[in-house]
Amino acid sequence: MSKTPIQFTLNGKPTSVFVNGGANLLEVLRRDVGDMTLKYGCGQGTCGTCTVLIDGEPHLGCLTLAETVEGRQIETVNGMADGPELHPLQKLFMENFAAQCGFCTPGMLMAASSLLNRNPNPSREEVVEAISGNICRCTGYEPIIDAILQAASSLRGRAF
Amino acid sequence: MSTIEFRKDIFADERDDNLNTIGKPEIRQDILGHVTGRSPYFDDHKFEGLLHLRCVRSIHHHAKIRSINTSAAEKMPGVVRVILPKDVPHNINTLLSLIGFGRDDEALLQDKKVAYLGEAIVAIVAETELQARNACKAVQVDYEVLPHVLDVEEAIKPSAPIVNDQYPNNTFDYHDLYDHQKLRFGDVEKAFSQADHIVEGEYQMSPIEQAPTETCGAIAAPEQNDRYVCYTSTQALFFSLGTTAKLLDMPSSKLHFVGGTVGGGFGGKVDSLHEPLAVLGAHLTGKPVKYTYDRAEEMQVGAPRGAERWRIKDGVMNDGRIIARQFTGFFDSGAYTRLSSYAIVKGTGHLPGPYTIPNVSSNVYCVYTNRTPATAMRGFGITGVDFSIECHMDKVAEAVGMNPIELRLLNAYRDGDMKAHRRIAKNCALIECVQVAAQKAAWLISPQYNAMSSLKDGGGERAQIPPTMIDDVGKIGERKSREIPTEPSSNGSMSTKPPSTIEFKGVSTAMNTVTPDELARPDLAPPTNTSEIAVPRPVPAAQPQAPQRSTTPYQQPVVTPPSQIAPASAPVVPPSAPVPNEPYKPAGDFQRGTKRPGNSPFVSGTRRR
Numbered sequence: 178m179s180k181t182p183i184q185f186t187l188n189g190k191p192t193s194v195f196v197n198g199g200a201n202l203l204e205v206l207r208r209d210v211g212d213m214t215l216k217y218g219c220g221q222g223t224c225g226t227c228t229v230l231i232d233g234e235p236h237l238g239c240l241t242l243a244e245t246v247e248g249r250q251i252e253t254v255n256g257m258a259d260g261p262e263l264h265p266l267q268k269l270f271m272e273n274f275a276a277q278c279g280f281c282t283p284g285m286l287m288a289a290s291s292l293l294n295r296n297p298n299p300s301r302e303e304v305v306e307a308i309s310g311n312i313c314r315c316t317g318y319e320p321i322i323d324a325i326l327q328a329a330s331s332l333r334g335r336a337f
Numbered sequence: 338m339s340t341i342e343f344r345k346d347i348f349a350d351e352r353d354d355n356l357n358t359i360g361k362p363e364i365r366q367d368i369l370g371h372v373t374g375r376s377p378y379f380d381d382h383k384f385e386g387l388l389h390l391r392c393v394r395s396i397h398h399h400a401k402i403r404s405i406n407t408s409a410a411e412k413m414p415g416v417v418r419v420i421l422p423k424d425v426p427h428n429i430n431t432l433l434s435l436i437g438f439g440r441d442d443e444a445l446l447q448d449k450k451v452a453y454l455g456e457a458i459v460a461i462v463a464e465t466e467l468q469a470r471n472a473c474k475a476v477q478v479d480y481e482v483l484p485h486v487l488d489v490e491e492a493i494k495p496s497a498p499i500v501n502d503q504y505p506n507n508t509f510d511y512h513d514l515y516d517h518q519k520l521r522f523g524d525v526e527k528a529f530s531q532a533d534h535i536v537e538g539e540y541q542m543s544p545i546e547q548a549p550t551e552t553c554g555a556i557a558a559p560e561q562n563d564r565y566v567c568y569t570s571t572q573a574l575f576f577s578l579g580t581t582a583k584l585l586d587m588p589s590s591k592l593h594f595v596g597g598t599v600g601g602g603f604g605g606k607v608d609s610l611h612e613p614l615a616v617l618g619a620h621l622t623g624k625p626v627k628y629t630y631d632r633a634e635e636m637q638v639g640a641p642r643g644a645e646r647w648r649i650k651d652g653v654m655n656d657g658r659i660i661a662r663q664f665t666g667f668f669d670s671g672a673y674t675r676l677s678s679y680a681i682v683k684g685t686g687h688l689p690g691p692y693t694i695p696n697v698s699s700n701v702y703c704v705y706t707n708r709t710p711a712t713a714m715r716g717f718g719i720t721g722v723d724f725s726i727e728c729h730m731d732k733v734a735e736a737v738g739m740n741p742i743e744l745r746l747l748n749a750y751r752d753g754d755m756k757a758h759r760r761i762a763k764n765c766a767l768i769e770c771v772q773v774a775a776q777k778a779a780w781l782i783s784p785q786y787n788a789m790s791s792l793k794d795g796g797g798e799r800a801q802i803p804p805t806m807i808d809d810v811g812k813i814g815e816r817k818s819r820e821i822p823t824e825p826s827s828n829g830s831m832s833t834k835p836p837s838t839i840e841f842k843g844v845s846t847a848m849n850t851v852t853p854d855e856l857a858r859p860d861l862a863p864p865t866n867t868s869e870i871a872v873p874r875p876v877p878a879a880q881p882q883a884p885q886r887s888t889t890p891y892q893q894p895v896v897t898p899p900s901q902i903a904p905a906s907a908p909v910v911p912p913s914a915p916v917p918n919e920p921y922k923p924a925g926d927f928q929r930g931t932k933r934p935g936n937s938p939f940v941s942g943t944r945r946r
Contacts, residue, residue, distance in 0.1 A: 263372070274362070274364075278371075279372075
């Protein structure tokens, strides 16, 4: 099978990889690049578990052709922490018990991170809307929503 | 931090509050891995040259397999190995065989007869998942389609197709005796005749898929020392290991299982179907092999919480006391046993729900149908019947014109009450939970009901085990010769024959016979002063009488019950019933293994101090 070389930036680092024609970004990032933080949940764009940010916007890895990310900026949970220092979203997810099995957490954090980047002061409704494409079977969502609202507050405090 | 509310005002004197961790919110020990994306789920392990396994699955609910032709599939690009049913060394198992419960009834790969849509027939190992999928499509299976049955009550008719060859009556055999699990406590028929109201209801739930975000799967690879490593999503690591060792006829010392990081389980990851096939694939190819469900398989083939149908009949007094409750339950096990037989035993121990009802009877059938086999899911065996019981409680409240919350408080069990499975209720908190819930929901309850407590009014007569009628309806094989009654314990009139004395676990049952005088005890009448809320006292059971045998003769049993079984239709009084009219008192401080009142030598949990 012929392979296509593609180059993109993954969590700030230039990355290049040969991909099979038609391969999706989820498989390429997991198997070829080795970033295991995004997960396979449904492979059909319904669960949000493979959410990544492409140029700051949330996208589903399983529905994104790998060739289309040529030259673009990709962010995953691997890029969230600053060295040993966790991102406020990560810290507040921990403190709010916003993960149980943890399988949806990387995708959930990406959706939340995208929201806070474009809207530093979201309402509860806006948080619910932002994570509405991410299915969590364990927590019942309330702790996740609380964690995102607290993280927004914490990030605003940091900015001022 | 978490928003859990601790109501330390309730049972405050029963608890130490100087503990470091218990009773306080804690951060999960594994959550750092979750928020950094580093928790190692089974599929996060990379292997050089990983092969992919997929299964050819039945396209029929029920069909004989005439032949399987894999010659085209073997020539497909990327195919490394075709695994046939004959390649599975010990191709028959039942999950609970590890604890000796039930007969082996399910093949890992099926070559004789498929009994549900999606049952695995052949496995194909290929270099990529796509190649494995394409090769699966190239396998030709010649089916002879059989009639199927998808409804539990259709399945127990004598004319129904046989779903599971190990259980030709389409029901699990309980205790080598009955086609259903029985519970008998007191005499419901007698109590029904004394009740002011009879309230009946039927409740049906659907199968529920656990739908974990991570689908079930496993990766196995040859390891050094002639072992196989297996990374798996299982919720039950050693259970999966034992099942793999059995199916593959392989010493468990050759298996190195790694698990513990489960991307959501909820019970759906205990069936141990992926580990044996992944290890077998690794064994036959010498390469790492991954076998995982895709989402469509997870939903169709992945075993759900089994659907249950319940009929409940209550005898209720005008003041709301429930004096008798009778259950008939049908548990849809799907095509194989898995854990449904066990779920019913567990559920029967829970009946009649968290209420003290002095006469309880239940017949629950574990029924095989041509549906996806059912398995564990959060409280399975309990949640389905609880749904039915709570719906029924509302119906009872309507029938007697009572506040439904007060109805629950009136009938709720209290510390020291005897439950129908012959254990003393302890550490009860239903009353307190209901009171708090009513308060939070701004649901008004009267002061008398707000003053009720789990610590008060229990025990005494409520701790007694009533003289109990048993019957022999539903012997294994009986159904093939006649229809079962829909209300199995309503089998005609009672005879007046005096009880015969029989031996039950070595204790004579001549004691503890209720005299007719006791039936007329004044304290058992409904309270005349309605301003005073009386906590219900038990309605006495009838004088033990032998129920009349069915008028239809018992013909041609398929299975003969073991000869040591007690004579049919004899009343049985539990051997260690407490002396009547003496409040229940524990014999001493709680110790694990202490014999409690009742029949069971097993005790779990701790008693209130």
